[in-house]
Amino acid sequence: MILTRLLRRLFSAGPSRETHVFELSREGDPAVIARLPPLTSPPPERVSNFFSPMFWCTQEPEKVKSSARVIADLATSGHYFGDNLLTWGRNMSMLDDQPFVQAWQSNIESDADQAILWRRYVLACAAYHCVQLGGDFVECGAYTxxxxxxxxxxxxxxxxPRTFWGxxxxxHEEGxxxxxxxxxGEGLYARVQQKFADYPQVRxxxxxxxxxxxxxxxxxIAYLHIDLNQAPAEIAALDHLFDRMVPGGILILxxxxxxxPYRVQKLAEDVWFDSRQYRVMPLPTGQGLIIKR
Ligand SMILES: C[S@@+](CC[C@H](N)C(=O)[O-])C[C@H]1O[C@@H](n2cnc3c(N)ncnc32)[C@H](O)[C@@H]1O
Structure with a gap:
């Protein structure tokens, strides 16, 4: 009751809609302007739900889906189901971040792109942090x-405002x-190039x-996303790129x-990071997170 009143008072001032504009510059570098997305504060009493029938690793998808539906209906609001993640009683912050919802929805091309909403928001939040550091953005495994x-x-x-390397x-060839x-397939590279035709910062x-x-x-490198679905290439990417990351930069695996089938990646990466005195932070989304020192 007291908490609800306090929240009401806090939010009665209205959500912040200010766009923060930062000049990002390092000695010797040209000034870079970043427009950060404005914060959209949610109404205190309303929490969103998300239910996607897209998940993996089961022979019985229909049974999994109907069981998840039963659990979601029994649980409090703030439930998320999709991408092998079932949880409830969450704030579902990603669905309250309007600039993110717009960016995510306008880029969806497949059911998987929709289901991995939480993974995408992890990337977006990491990127929000990294764009304020000096350094480029990199994705190993750009796909579409x-x-x-x-x-x-x-x-x-x-x-x-940053160069983004994909x-x-x-x-794909057999073997x-x-x-x-x-x-x-043959046309994919051209199609992705076309997608970024108006984005000269993308390489x-x-x-x-x-x-x-x-x-x-x-x-x-300030932001590094490695998504290659195989251990040898991911380790090779780490060998080449990790030392180029700036302090405070974020790596998402x-x-x-x-x-x-993905477990070999974790096993190889644990050894690689342990020799450098890092521990990968495992996220419930299935991703791993490292902050570069
Ligand atoms: C899961 S997809 C990436 C999805 C993408 N990151 C996204 O968020 O939509 C994995 C990609 O890694 C690429 N890949 C795997 N091994 C590679 C290698 N050794 N060199 C370059 N690309 C590789 C594949 O071609 C594939 O497109």
Whole structure:
């Protein structure tokens, strides 16, 4: 009761809609202007729900879906189901962040892009932090470019102030370590290039990691998203890129906390990070997070 009154008083002043404009510059660097998305404060009593029928790792998807539906209906509001995550009683902050909702929704191309809402918000929040550091953005495993573009659109769209490097094979041949995905094929690279035609800050490089780094590689990295679905390439990416990350930069390993076929990635990455005295923070989304010292 007291808490509700306090929250009402707090929110009666109205949510902050201010866009923070930062001049980001380092000695010797040209000044960079970042327009950070304004905070959209939610009404204190309303909490959103999210239920997506897209998940993996089961032979019985219909039974899983109907069981999750029963649990979601029994639970309090603030439930999330999708992407192998079922939880309730959460604030569901991602659905209250209007600039993010717009960026996420306008980039959805598949059911998976929709289901991984929470993973995308982890990226968006990491990017909000990293855009205020000196350093470029990198995604290893750009695929359709949806993850990159969601982040870019959240942080100003065409005015996104950093160089964003996207690496991928864009094609798949039999016998490759990573599994083929629906959009892999001859036309994918051209399609993703077209998607970023009006974004001169995006540099897409087609080729095999780590060889492709010889074609271009940033010197200072603030944001690093590694999503290659296979251990050898992820370790090779870490070997090449981690030391280039600036202090305070954030690394997200997309598959770190997924088991099954992805478990070898975590096992290899744990050893790699342990030798450098880092512990990967496992997130309930299945991602792993590291803050560079
Ligand atoms: C899961 S997808 C990435 C999804 C994307 N990050 C997103 O958020 O939508 C994994 C991608 O890694 C790429 N990949 C795997 N091994 C690679 C390697 N050695 N070099 C370059 N790309 C690789 C695949 O081509 C595939 O497109």
């Amino acid at each position: 470019g949806v993850g990159m573009k969601t982040v870019i659109d959240y942080l100003g769209g065409r005015e996104f 690496y991928d094979l864009f094609e 490759m370590l990573h599994h083929s995905m629906q959009e892999h 897409l490089l087609k080729g095999m990691i780590p060889d492709v780094f010889a074609d271009g590689c940033p010197e200072r 997309d598959d770190y906390e997924w088991s099954g």
